[in-house]
Amino acid sequence: MDTARAGSDICRRRIGQFLDQDSFVELESLVTANGLTFGPERKKAAGDGVVMGYGTIDGRMVYLAAQDPDVHGGSIGKAHADKIARALQLACDAQVPFIGLYDTGGARIEEGILGLEGLGNLLASLNASAGLIPRIAAVYGPCAGGAAYAAALSDFVLMADKGSGLFMNGPMVVSAHENKSIAAADIGGSAVHAQKTGLASLTASDEAGLAERIKLLMAYIPDSGMGFIQPVDGPDDPNRTEDRLDELAATLDDGYDMREIVRLTVDTDSFLELSDRYAPGMVTGLARLGGRTVGVLAQAERRVSQAMAAKAVRLAGLCQKLNLPLITFVDAEGYTIGLSDEWNGLVQSGADLMQAMLQLDIPRLAVIVGKAIGTAYLTFSGKSCGTDLVYAWPTAEIAVVNADTAAHIIYRKEIAAAADPITARTDFVRKYEDEIASPYVAASLGHVDEVILPSATRPRLISALDMLTTAY
Structure with missing residues (x-):
């Protein structure tokens, strides 16, 4: 020997x-x-x-x-x-x-x-x-x-x-x-x-x-599933607001970087993205919020593919195993559209993601930044599907389908009969946005807890985490 x-x-x-x-x-x-x-x-x-x-x-x-x-x-x-x-x-x-x-x-x-x-x-x-x-x-x-x-x-x-x-x-x-x-x-x-x-x-x-x-x-992971032996207080001000988020919200339809929103919300320089080169339309990672490690799930593309769904399932499972709160930043109008997507099992992928989210027994917070449409709304931010607190920016749109599609279906006869169909369609889209898809409508029904200024996202989330920690 x-x-x-x-x-x-x-x-x-x-x-x-x-x-x-x-x-x-x-x-x-x-x-x-x-x-x-x-x-x-x-x-x-x-x-x-x-x-x-x-x-x-x-x-x-x-x-x-x-x-x-x-x-x-x-x-x-x-x-x-x-x-x-x-x-x-x-x-x-x-x-x-x-x-x-x-x-x-x-x-x-x-x-x-x-x-x-x-x-x-x-x-x-x-x-x-x-x-x-x-x-x-x-x-x-x-x-x-x-x-x-x-x-x-x-x-x-x-x-x-x-x-x-x-x-x-x-x-x-x-x-x-x-x-x-x-x-x-x-x-x-x-x-x-x-x-x-x-x-x-x-x-x-x-x-x-x-x-x-x-x-x-x-530096991010807890000592065990029970948490950190010695929790660390973050050096970043929990009450810090970010005016840049208000600027991003004002030009949301012109395009933006969801990763920038995440980075501006969490503790400074604390966002650690995981599997960043795989299905980059789904942003997953760990961050610190008020010194506490959290999981982050966000959409950088509005339609969720099978790979994006699988990536989200993995992050949800990680947060469950390590007992980490999960923060979702939502801007999703549904799943990818195409025959190959359907044939390759998109329904099962979507159902797997929904099931993964439903089975979570950890604090869950959602910030609806832009669109939250159909099953994507339910999966990432629906209170009926396990989200504890839901915040929405004024830019949020929450509905069964997006406003353009809804107006075409509901008011198609009125649009066809109008002297100026293009203007009529625009008016009906705006009507649906204001009367059905507005975050203020969702808030009036109790499905959104508060419509917040984007700049106040960070302190709102930290306060909610402090509250929810005692409940789990």
Whole structure:
């Protein structure tokens, strides 16, 4: 047995890039592989390819497990998997986050069913920890098949442009199937999961950047599903108003940046967008509001696609597991229109999103910035569908369909009979906007709690959060 912990220098270097100096304490460093083997017996290594233990990041405790690619290619045997599962359990017991540093060639073939069951135990442990503690998967190298599941079952997936990979089937298998050589990065690299699948929450250019991403994310996530051990008061004034929001509202129909609205509302420089390159029409992320971490869900495009809906489902689930309030900024007039959308399951995607929102048991606040039409209104801001408090800007439009469509349907005979149909249509659209779709009408019926000045959005939300915190 190699008692020098072969190759562990790479793990210690990676760990040292984000843990506080001299804070790491290793556990189970002498564990070795045992059980079935097939073929030439491999030299046993102390630690069996996993460096596991605990340490601190900015003084906050975390448990972690790092796979060592220099020990049997980081392959997962039973003892290897059990060490990672043990770190997860210890993190749950301590009610602190878990960080997995994944870099593996997959299941250890010579261990047969023992290796498979070890992997199964690890995946079951990840599933059991959901909602108890935050789980960060930092993907440093390739991970295929069941090993990729370990990352995908986590709350956050972080990847580096250089070296990281998540695949259901390895590059050689995919290349053989496609009958051409395909680079690993083009199958499951960081760009693929940042742009095409949305699995990557955050990306970095290299390992040093990945470590910085871990530290950045840790500043937002709670210690456990029960919240922060030591809540942090934000330095930003909770009563700060933003005149720029009034300016944006005045020219809303000329185009605007929803991300700017989010950034101006939350604590200064605190918006951390997640999966920003995937389905960018749906804005998802974490932010601080009055020093409190919240989830943010907003529409940058008015029609919701299947990918946008899936992205929103993921954010809603994250907020539920980590017990984070959810703030929605609403400007949506429905779902994408097209035959391919219908054939590809748009109804189910919309229903999945509605169900995800209905099942939330966390504080929910909505700000209707622009349009809130039909099921989009119900999903993102409907009180009947779980929103606790609804604020609307004077620019909001709330209805079954948009005013232009409604006027055409309801007043089509009057428009056709008018001497000037174009002017008549404009007048009827305005009539519907004023008498049906106005936020003041919704407020008079109790479905909007208050129509607010855009500049007052931030203090209103912070006050509502303070109130709702005592109710949950």
